[in-house]
Amino acid sequence: GAGVSQSPSNKVTEKGKDVELRCDPISGHTALYWYRQRLGQGLEFLIYFQGNSAPDKSGLPSDRFSAERTGESVSTLTIQRTQQEDSAVYLCASRPGLAGGSSYNEQFFGPGTRLTVL
Amino acid sequence: GDSVTQMEGPVTLSEEAFLTINCTYTATGYPSLFWYVQYPGEGLQLLLKATKADDKGSNKGFEATYRKETTSFHLEKGSVQVSDSAVYFCALSVNTGGFKTIFGAGTRLFVKA
Numbered sequence: 001g002a003g004v005s006q007s008p009s010n011k012v013t014e015k016g017k018d019v020e021l022r023c024d025p026i027s028g029h030t031a032l033y034w035y036r037q038r039l040g041q042g043l044e045f046l047i048y049f050q051g052n053s054a055p056d057k058s059g060l061p062s063d064r065f066s067a068e069r070t071g072e073s074v075s076t077l078t079i080q081r082t083q084q085e086d087s088a089v090y091l092c093a094s095r096p097g098l099a100g101g102s103s104y105n106e107q108f109f110g111p112g113t114r115l116t117v118l
Numbered sequence: 119g120d121s122v123t124q125m126e127g128p129v130t131l132s133e134e135a136f137l138t139i140n141c142t143y144t145a146t147g148y149p150s151l152f153w154y155v156q157y158p159g160e161g162l163q164l165l166l167k168a169t170k171a172d173d174k175g176s177n178k179g180f181e182a183t184y185r186k187e188t189t190s191f192h193l194e195k196g197s198v199q200v201s202d203s204a205v206y207f208c209a210l211s212v213n214t215g216g217f218k219t220i221f222g223a224g225t226r227l228f229v230k231a
Binding site for chain 2: 031033035041042043045048050056091093095104105106107108109110111112
């Protein structure tokens, strides 16, 4: 089946504008994660959705960042009033949960959205 | 809090050399351990994993053994190829009511022909 998809693949925006990034997880995956990866650096956890539970927002760097998920499907990450330091690749991953058998705790990553704030 | 520490890169090796990338962790619970790989221009993908002490994960000639006594999960390969050039991420996942995954900073590997 299809993997995790993200859109857009690239986004260039001006400082101060709002952007919305989309993630379509693998169908049936109960958990969804957003990460930020700055150039040449590791993954920075942003937010985690698990089923109908309240999301873990502990990684969001400021109140300019927010994310939503509709049930166990698509998620959007919104960055308001973008700043140059927001420039990074934003990665989404989904995880199957207990129905995934031995893969229950494995994350499947999308290709990322490269955000450039001018 | 939970954390993962892996050796800094870049690591540069000649083809057919032996590879070790060190990874140690701290965790409050009993984590599952992972190595993910990011090839140039591609997304992250799982390379191998281990879910309990003394388990050995293996894939594509890479191996890592879950060592609870030393809290380590070092990645090894006996003979690297140019196509192994990538960034390697060590990670842990602990069930604390959910599976939040903590990633290391990544180690870039360059393999020269």
